[in-house]
Amino acid sequence: MPQVIHLGGEHTVTGSCHLLQINGLNILVDCGMAQGTDAVCPMEKWPVPPDELDFVFLTHAHIDHVGRLPELIEKGFHGEIIATHPTKALLGPMMRDAMSFSPMTQREIMESDQAIDEQSWGFEYNRLFDLKNGVRFTLGPAGHILGSCFIRFVSDDPPWSVVFSGDLGAKDTPILPDPSIPEPCDLLILESTYGDRLHEKRKDRVRRLGNVLTSAMSDGGKVFIPAFALGRAQELIYEIDRLFSAPELETKTQAVNLQSKIRNPKSSLPVFVDSPLGLEITEIYSSLAEYWDKEANDLLYHGDHPIDFDHLYAVKNYHDHLRLLELPGPYIVLAGSGMCSGGRIVDHLKAGLEAQENDVCFVGYQAPGTPGRDIIRYGKRPGGYVCLNGERVTIKAKIHVLPGYSAHADQNGLIEWVESMSEKPKAIKLVHGEPQAQSALGSILGKNGYHVLMN
Secondary structure (H helix, E strand, O other): OOEEEEEEOOOOOOOOEEEEEEOOEEEEEOOOOOOOOOOEOOHHHOOOOHHHOOEEEOOOOOHHHHOOHHHHHHOOOOOEEEEEHHHHHHHHHHHHHHHHOOOOOHHHHHHHHHHHHHHEEEEOOOOOEEEEOOEEEEEEEOOOOOOOEEEEEEEEOOEEEEEEOOOOOOOOOOOOOOOOOOOOOOEEEEEOOEOOOOOOOHHHHHHHHHHHHHHHHHHOOEEEEEOOOOOHHHHHHHHHHHHHHOOOOOOHHHHHHHHHHHHOOOOOOOEEEOOHHHHHHHHHHHHOHHHOOHHHHHHHHOOOOOOOOOOEEEOOOHHHHHHHHHOOOOEEEEEOOOOOOOOHHHHHHHHHOOOOOOEEEEOOOOOOOOHHHHHHHHOOOOOOEEEEOOEEEEOOOEEEEOHHHOOOOEHHHHHHHHHOOOOOOOEEEEEOOOHHHHHHHHHHHHHOOOOEEOO
């Protein structure tokens, strides 16, 4: 019988890596890098060495799902890498950026980049493809980031099917179509990142973001938003653009007040994208409008580019980055890394965390052991501090957590997605989540009549 072996991301949120053995094929689903204190199984201990893998399937291009590809190829993998067309387009810049922080030489980076490109193939959504040895597959939209997908493998002999959810996005996410629903399966490998919590509604999170920006305008502070270059940065640009044009707040008075502050040319908040990778990814997003949702395409059709506006500025080189650090507020900065473990956001936080007039907005999951997690944990304590690049920085800035901006479905979204399937999976295995999230989600699914494999 086919089997699935989890090599990373079984009980953690990062480091996704799963081995599917079916009809004599060894198929790897994702090959991600662990972050924070998360861990993955060393390749030397895999039950199948890299040079005996037949295929690698990628659910999307985030580093915690693709970051170990260079190591995999270095250790002998020479099979095909299969993904959607947008993931194929995004894979190159994501991997080049990740490798630039590794001990690899420039020549090694170029060679690895070329090998990944030559071994990668883009496929369409919602089409059934023959793979090999009687195995077929379908890639379905997952609504997490551009190009993200769930994967359904099916075999007729023996008759068996499995769906890997990948990372599922929330409905009504800017730019992205909602997740599709897969056909029935024997085994569902389901992510559980937010299996124990609920997100804000989109209008509520936009209102909260607008309130932070209003506060920044009143006290001259800076707003630092640690944002993943792929997905979150583009989503925030989209939402801030909407705030500049039509704030979605609870009352007309609030809307008028915020609109008058933001739309007044003399007081418009500059928005700086201080991320070379984020800028490159945004250009790729702009070139792939055929994969956007109807709302984004309608804006584009009517002359309002959804991820570009008058007060949006690109910080392309390091010299301009240093100049930005000295620029007085108020302004907004979007910079990576999303968990504050490196990148240009670290410089901004070192320079601005100790100023009470500044704000830090977290708009995504912060893994245990990352500076982002520590800032959230200690930011509201008297004398709270965080270590950034070995330097102790006191936290006096206001800390905000906007969970509604998560690129992952919440508990209700995950349950709704499973219950939308035309038949119940024979078994569900929860992955990509911390133990408490998996326990909470598994408990509800079990009460709803699903067979959840817990270990």
